[in-house]
Amino acid sequence: xxxxxxxxxxxxxxxxxxxxxxxxxxxxxxxxxxxxxxxxxxxxxxxxxxxxxxxxxxxxxxxxxxxxxxxxxxxxxxxxxxxxxxxxxxxxxxxxxxxxxxxxxxxxxxxxxxxxxxxxxxxxxxxxxxxxxxxxxxxxxxxxxxxxxxxxxxxxxxxxxxxxxxxxxxxxxxxxxxxxxxxxx
Amino acid sequence: xxxxxxxxxxxxxxxxxxxxxxxxxxxxxxxxxxxxxxxxxxxxxxxxxxxxxxxxxxxxxxxxxxxxxxxxxxxxxxxxxxxxxxxxxxxxxxxxxxxxxxxxxxxxxxxxxxxxxxxxxxxxxxxxxxxxxxxxxxxxxxxxxxxxxxxxxxxxxxxxxxxxxxxxxxxxxxxxxxxxxxxxxxxxxxxxxxxxxxxxxxxxxxxxxxxxxxxxxxxxxxxxxxxxxxxxxxxxxxxxxxxxxxxxxxxxxxxxxxxxxxxxxxxxxxxxxxxxxxxxxxxxxxxxxxxxxxxxxxxxxxxxxxxxxxxxxxxxxxxxxxxxxxxxxxxxxxxxxxxxxxxxxxxxxxxxxxxxxxxxxxxxxxxxxxxxxxxxxxxxxxxxxxxxxxxxxxxxxxxxxxxxxxxxxxxxxxxxxxxxxxxxxxxxxxxxxxxxxxxxxxxxxxxxxxxxxxxxxxxxx
Numbered sequence: 001x002x003x004x005x006x007x008x009x010x011x012x013x014x015x016x017x018x019x020x021x022x023x024x025x026x027x028x029x030x031x032x033x034x035x036x037x038x039x040x041x042x043x044x045x046x047x048x049x050x051x052x053x054x055x056x057x058x059x060x061x062x063x064x065x066x067x068x069x070x071x072x073x074x075x076x077x078x079x080x081x082x083x084x085x086x087x088x089x090x091x092x093x094x095x096x097x098x099x100x101x102x103x104x105x106x107x108x109x110x111x112x113x114x115x116x117x118x119x120x121x122x123x124x125x126x127x128x129x130x131x132x133x134x135x136x137x138x139x140x141x142x143x144x145x146x147x148x149x150x151x152x153x154x155x156x157x158x159x160x161x162x163x164x165x166x167x168x169x170x171x172x173x174x175x176x177x178x179x180x181x182x183x184x185x
Numbered sequence: 186x187x188x189x190x191x192x193x194x195x196x197x198x199x200x201x202x203x204x205x206x207x208x209x210x211x212x213x214x215x216x217x218x219x220x221x222x223x224x225x226x227x228x229x230x231x232x233x234x235x236x237x238x239x240x241x242x243x244x245x246x247x248x249x250x251x252x253x254x255x256x257x258x259x260x261x262x263x264x265x266x267x268x269x270x271x272x273x274x275x276x277x278x279x280x281x282x283x284x285x286x287x288x289x290x291x292x293x294x295x296x297x298x299x300x301x302x303x304x305x306x307x308x309x310x311x312x313x314x315x316x317x318x319x320x321x322x323x324x325x326x327x328x329x330x331x332x333x334x335x336x337x338x339x340x341x342x343x344x345x346x347x348x349x350x351x352x353x354x355x356x357x358x359x360x361x362x363x364x365x366x367x368x369x370x371x372x373x374x375x376x377x378x379x380x381x382x383x384x385x386x387x388x389x390x391x392x393x394x395x396x397x398x399x400x401x402x403x404x405x406x407x408x409x410x411x412x413x414x415x416x417x418x419x420x421x422x423x424x425x426x427x428x429x430x431x432x433x434x435x436x437x438x439x440x441x442x443x444x445x446x447x448x449x450x451x452x453x454x455x456x457x458x459x460x461x462x463x464x465x466x467x468x469x470x471x472x473x474x475x476x477x478x479x480x481x482x483x484x485x486x487x488x489x490x491x492x493x494x495x496x497x498x499x500x501x502x503x504x505x506x507x508x509x510x511x512x513x514x515x516x517x518x519x520x521x522x523x524x525x526x527x528x529x530x531x532x533x534x535x536x537x538x539x540x541x542x543x544x545x546x547x548x549x550x551x552x553x554x555x556x557x558x559x560x561x562x563x564x565x566x567x568x569x570x571x572x573x574x575x576x577x578x579x580x581x582x583x584x585x586x587x588x589x590x591x592x593x594x595x596x597x598x599x600x601x602x603x604x605x606x607x608x609x610x611x612x613x614x615x616x617x618x619x620x621x622x623x624x625x626x627x628x629x630x631x632x633x634x635x636x637x638x639x640x641x642x643x644x645x646x
Contacts, residue, residue: 048406123411130396148208
């Protein structure tokens with residue numbers, strides 16, 4: 001029995017509008033489910049909050065972007081200072097070697113470059129992408145999640161999860177279809 | 186909304202999307218252009234033609250590598266000929282794509298939604314064409330890595346006080362960030378294509394490109410944070426890129442170049458020509474792929490207004506150049522201003538005024554902005570005008586600097602024209618490939634637009 005259970009990733013309910021999904025997600029949270037995830041074809045306002053993704057941990061992309069920007073800028077300026085003032089100094093009419101105003105354009109460009117790369121890479125990494133396989137793809141109707149259907153998945157690792165109870169609960173939220181999500185071991 | 190209508194006393198604005206569209210219908214329409222639509226004779230003919238022109242580019246570049254830059258019309262004192270004119274022209278065209286995707290996003294302008302994707306593609310392809318020119322203009326492109334700072338065994342380093350090195354960093358950063366921005370925008374749409382693809386190879390390719398995107402709430406949250414930050418980063422970046430390009434001129438002491446108006450006037454000119462190019466591409470594309478419901482007349486009208494505004498800034502730039510030349514009393518600047526009006530290249534200057542200042546005044550009229558063939562013609566005229574502007578800046582100043590003994594004349598050779606035409610072919614060929622290979626309109630953003638329009642959007646602008 002326990003072996004069969006470990007093959008169940010969760011239960012998924014399907015909805016037709018973002019409003020219905022948002023309402024159902026809030027009810028699932030209120031019912032005490034913690035490990036829930038919602039899938040939508042476009043970003044829905046308030047949904048990440050409703051699935052419990054809030055607070056500081058939802059902002060790591062911004063933190064990494066800041067780190068990337070600062071790192072890029074410092075690298076840019078440091079490189080130019082080191083090149084122009086230390087390792088390859090050129091005396092041009094006695095002008096100062098650390099001619100920092102002339103270093104601003106490259107410093108700026110590298111700040112933007114560092115921040116942009118960190119923004120994109122941290123977004124992908126925190127989302128654990130690339131990830132070609134995920135159990136939710138085993139649900140045939142889930143292909144509609146990138147067109148016009150909205151899904152709520154209550155995951156089996158939730159302490160309150162019970163296959164039949166949770167399925168009934170989703171039906172009670174007026175999900176149009178309720179599917180088991182199976183995971184291949 | 187009806188209350189607003191009564192108060193302001195004018196009709197409600199047309200929607201940004203043809204009424205009656207659903208999430209599924211916009212998805213179908215855009216995805217089918219990639220997945221199921223057969224290759225038409227028009228596409229094949231267009232692709233074949235542009236591919237031939239790309240071969241001309243390869244020929245011209247190969248011959249250049251064999252013989253050197255002597256095959257071009259450049260010679261001292263005119264070291265910068267077509268190569269730099271074309272470089273500045275192409276990079277300017279790219280700027281409208283970033284303006285649409287980043288600045289209009291920050292300003293919450295809904296009308297960007299249906300044009301941002303292919304405007305960003307246009308940016309990438311234009312930057313690719315632009316980047317080619319300085320590279321082959323070096324004469325020894327296989328030594329181009331000398332421009333990057335690396336620990337060479339000769340112990341030499343780039344001169345970071347030179348605007349030409351700033352240019353290397355600005356353009357390569359711009360290309361990279363544009364690519365990242367474009368790819369991030371594509372990610373959810375690639376997942377849509379993966380889910381809708383019926384052929385095995387399509388599923389494989391889109392499956393790999395979409396990286397397993399599944400549109401979970403946590404994914405979208407981080408995605409939106411990253412997208413917003415990229416938009417915020419790309420906005421100052423795009424302004425900096427053409428500023429740095431203008432520094433290539435303005436830092437030099439050559440008459441006609443050494444002015445502080447250059448950065449803002451170059452940025453405005455870039456956006457001006459970029460919007461003209463967006464129109465040049467959007468008008469045939471919406472007709473060929475039946476996208477009139479997404480790229481409406483109101484979109485074209487809006488772009489025409491941006492062109493009119495930036496065109497007026499450019500006109501102001503031309504005026505200030507003359508004013509400052511005479512106000513400064515600098516005899517070289519005064520002489521150069523006179524050379525623009527009366528010198529051997531005066532016909533180019535007057536053609537430029539006709540294309541960039543006089544013709545766009547037609548855009549004051551709503552009937553012109555709504556007349557699609559007229560807009561198409563005006564967009565071509567502006568593209569030509571902006572090319573002439575760069576020609577006038579580069580060539581007139583270099584042929585008429587301080588001493589008459591250093592004066593010269595410039596005329597392009599057949600290889601100059603072949604290279605320029607070749608990049609036009611490369612650009613168009615990439616656009617042809619793009620409209621069939623990837624969704625030309627951002628599908629997930631269109632679905633969001635459907636959602637907003639169906640809920641009486643508050644953000645009508």
